[in-house]
Every structure is written in structure tokens, then in C-alpha cells.
Amino acid sequence: MPPRLLALTQGDPAGIGPELTLLAWRQRREAALPPFACLADPEHLQRLAQKLALDVPVMPCDWREAPALFATALPVIPLHHRVEVEAGRPDPRTAPGTIESIDRAVAAVRDGQAAALVTNPIAKSVLYAAGFAHPGHTEYLAHLAADGGPAPLPVMLLWCDALAVVPVTIHVPLSAVPALLTTELIVATGRIVAAELTSRFGVAKPRLALSGLNPHAGEGGALGKEDDAVVAPAIAQLKAEGIDARGPYPADTMFHARARTGYDAALAMYHDQALIPIKTIAFDEGVNVTLGLPFIRTSPDHGTAFDIAGKGVARPDSLCAALRLAARMATYQDGAGA
Ligand SMILES: NC(=O)C1=CN([C@@H]2O[C@H](COP(=O)(O)OP(=O)(O)OC[C@H]3O[C@@H](n4cnc5c(N)ncnc54)[C@H](O)[C@@H]3O)[C@@H](O)[C@H]2O)C=CC1
Numbered sequence: 590m591p592p593r594l595l596a597l598t599q600g601d602p603a604g605i606g607p608e609l610t611l612l613a614w615r616q617r618r619e620a621a622l623p624p625f626a627c628l629a630d631p632e633h634l635q636r637l638a639q640k641l642a643l644d645v646p647v648m649p650c651d652w653r654e655a656p657a658l659f660a661t662a663l664p665v666i667p668l669h670h671r672v673e674v675e676a677g678r679p680d681p682r683t684a685p686g687t688i689e690s691i692d693r694a695v696a697a698v699r700d701g702q703a704a705a706l707v708t709n710p711i712a713k714s715v716l717y718a719a720g721f722a723h724p725g726h727t728e729y730l731a732h733l734a735a736d737g738g739p740a741p742l743p744v745m746l747l748w749c750d751a752l753a754v755v756p757v758t759i760h761v762p763l764s765a766v767p768a769l770l771t772t773e774l775i776v777a778t779g780r781i782v783a784a785e786l787t788s789r790f791g792v793a794k795p796r797l798a799l800s801g802l803n804p805h806a807g808e809g810g811a812l813g814k815e816d817d818a819v820v821a822p823a824i825a826q827l828k829a830e831g832i833d834a835r836g837p838y839p840a841d842t843m844f845h846a847r848a849r850t851g852y853d854a855a856l857a858m859y860h861d862q863a864l865i866p867i868k869t870i871a872f873d874e875g876v877n878v879t880l881g882l883p884f885i886r887t888s889p890d891h892g893t894a895f896d897i898a899g900k901g902v903a904r905p906d907s908l909c910a911a912l913r914l915a916a917r918m919a920t921y922q923d924g925a926g927a
């Protein structure tokens with residue numbers, strides 16, 4: 590079965606997302622990319638391609654036309670919002686277009702017009718300044734998936750060939766982590782990770798390694814109580830449910846190469862505990878995946894990089910990896926394996 594079309598969002602139009610989209614399309618053959626269509630302002634992409642001297646024919650189209658166009662042009666589903674912003678100069682007035690792109694891409698995936706969602710980076714602070722009430726894509730996508738009912742628990746997984754790692758608490762201040770970190774949250778996260786490593790990554794019997802929260806996983810309680818009181822009971826519960834879960838391990842010694850051979854995914858207790866190791870070993874190839882949703886979503890692991898936007902130096906490798914992984918996950922979901 591040929592890979593089905595992916596829906597790619599515009600991301601923050603002042604960031605590097607638009608140029609990465611152009612660069613990815615240019616590399617579609619060498620990088621073995623599945624077909625994708627971007628929800629964006631076609632004229633903005635045309636202007637940017639011209640400015641960066643990138644030979645990319647940008648073709649406005651609808652979802653039905655997009656797959657056949659992909660071989661010869663970048664298919665773009667036009668947004669209602671026009672983009673009038675300079676690269677590197679973020680502006681909250683672009684927020685409605687950024688959000689329109691996400692909303693319509695999600696709708697296209699849920700309607701079956703696209704196989705999976707791939708998002709270009711957004712700047713949270715720009716959206717917050719425009720009144721956006723969600724911490725990031727991860728939480729907003731769960732809100733969209735709720736359809737007015739209870740929102741599913743979205744789980745952030747950062748993935749590269751050498752490591753898959755999940756922050757159990759996500760976009761929250763460090764000072765709020767101990768109160769938010771509950772045995773129930775860890776168990777619910779572990780269940781989702783174990784189930785989707787099988788259904789969406791093809792890992793038959795996933796092995797999960799859980800970190801502690803505190804230095805040395807609490808050093809028997811002397812350096813913090815949460816490791817024994819909150820994390821250990823969650824591991825016991827996961828094991829009781831037949832999930833291969835181990836720990837709590839000291840976070841500082843569970844990410845080196847030899848340790849990584851012992852598990853399929855690491856669950857870390859907070860954002861930086863999870864993201865520092867993967868961005869250190871695979872900043873250019875890492876992919877951010879949202880689990881727990883009724884649809885597939887991947888994204889590059891990096892942000893909007895306003896400091897280099899429009900300068901022609903941004904690397905599309907992580908976006909390319911996100912596109913390939915989304916297609917691979919869709920293949921597993923369809924039951925066809927990799
Ligand atoms: N999935 C998403 O939507 C994400 C969005 N962000 C947002 O991005 C904004 C900026 O975040 P930062 O912490 O500055 O991280 P960043 O990833 O945007 O930039 C960090 C450094 O890496 C460089 N860099 C990033 N991507 C690159 C690429 N593809 N090629 C070459 N160099 C690259 C940048 O120039 C910068 O020096 C924030 O507002 C944050 O909310 C951050 C991470 C993910």
C-alpha cells in the first residue's frame with residue numbers, strides 16, 4: 590500500500606517551520622519522505638522560497654488533489670488567514686492562522702483525508718500573548734480530541750533510534766512537579782506508553798524503565814520521599830497489570846548507552862529530565878510524538894528558532910524524521926507492520 594498523505598501544519602510563520610517545509614519537500618526523494626500537504630498561506634511560502642532561492646513550486650490545492658501533486662510541487666491547503674510577518678519577528682497577530690492550521694489539520698486526519706498529523710513548531714509565548722489557553726500542542730490536541738467530552742491523557746514521547754523517553758509531567762513549572770506527580774498519573778502514563786509502543790511502534794513486549802524524581806532516586810528517603818512513596822507503587826501497579834516496568838532508577842545514570850539497551854522507553858518525572866538526554870544525543874534527528882490521542886501526531890523535537898529564521902541555515906532533518914515516523918506509525922496502525 591503506498592504511504593497515505595500526511596497533514597503538515599504551518600507552525601509559527603515567523604519561525605523556521607515554513608522554510609523547513611520547503612527544504613523537506615526539496616529533499617523528498619533523498620530523505621525517503623512520505624507525501625505531505627501543508628496547511629499554510631501559499632503566497633507566504635512562495636515569497637519565502639523566492640527570498641531563500643529555493644526552487645520549490647508551491648501549489649494551492651485541496652486534499653483530493655494533493656497526493657498526485659506531491660511528486661512535482663509542494664501541495665498547500667490554503668488557510669483563511671494570510672501571513673504578513675517577517676521571519677524572526679514573531680507577532681501574536683499570527684496566532685489565529687497558526688491555530689487554524691492545527692485545527693484544520695486535525696480535522697483532516699479525523700475525517701480520513703490524511704493519515705497522520707505532523708506539526709511545525711509553535712512559540713508558546715506568542716500564542717499565550719494572543720490568549721491561547723493551552724500549554725502547547727500536546728495539551729491542545731487532547732482538548733481537540735475530547736469533542737466536548739473528557740479530554741484523553743496526552744503523553745509526550747521523544748523518540749530517536751537510540752532512545753525513547755517520556756516526561757510524565759509536561760509543560761508545568763518545576764515547583765509544581767511534586768504536587769502533580771501522583772501514582773495514578775504515572776500508572777496511566779505507563780499504560781499508554783506500553784500499549785502504543787506495541788500498536789504504533791511494533792514493540793511486542795515493551796520494557797519500561799522509570800526514573801525517580803530526586804537525586805539518587807531519593808537515596809532511601811534521605812533525599813526526597815516521592816521515589817518510594819509515589820514512583821515505586823506505580824511500578825508495582827504496572828507490574829501487577831503485566832507491564833514490564835522497572836525502577837525507580839536514578840535519572841543521572843539511566844541514559845548512557847549501556848543503560849539504554851535495558852529498556853524500550855524511559856519514563857522521566859519532569860520535562861527537562863526527559864528532554865535533555867534526547868536533545869543531547871539526537872537534537873537533529875529527534876521526534877516529538879503525542880501518544881494517548883485517537884490520531885497520530887509527530888513533530889520535530891526543536892522549537893521555532895527565531896534567531897535563525899529566514900537565514901537559510903535551518904536544518905530540516907528533525908522535520909524529515911517526524912514525517913517518516915508518522916508514516917511508519919500509520920503503517921503499524923493499519924496493521925501492515927513496517
Ligand atoms: N513542538 C513545538 O512546537 C516546540 C516549540 N518550542 C518553542 O520554540 C520556541 C523557541 O524555543 P528554544 O528553547 O529557543 O528552542 P529552539 O529549538 O527553537 O532553538 C534552540 C537552538 O537550536 C537552534 N535550532 C533549533 N532548531 C534548529 C534547526 N532545525 N536547525 C538548526 N538550528 C536549530 C536554534 O537556532 C537555537 O539556537 C519557544 O517559544 C518554545 O515554546 C520548543 C520546542 C518544541
Ligand SMILES: NCC(=O)COP(=O)(O)O
Pocket residue numbers: 711724725726727728864877888
Ligand atoms: N519541549 C517540547 C515542547 O515544547 C513541545 O511541545 P508541544 O507543542 O509539542 O506540546
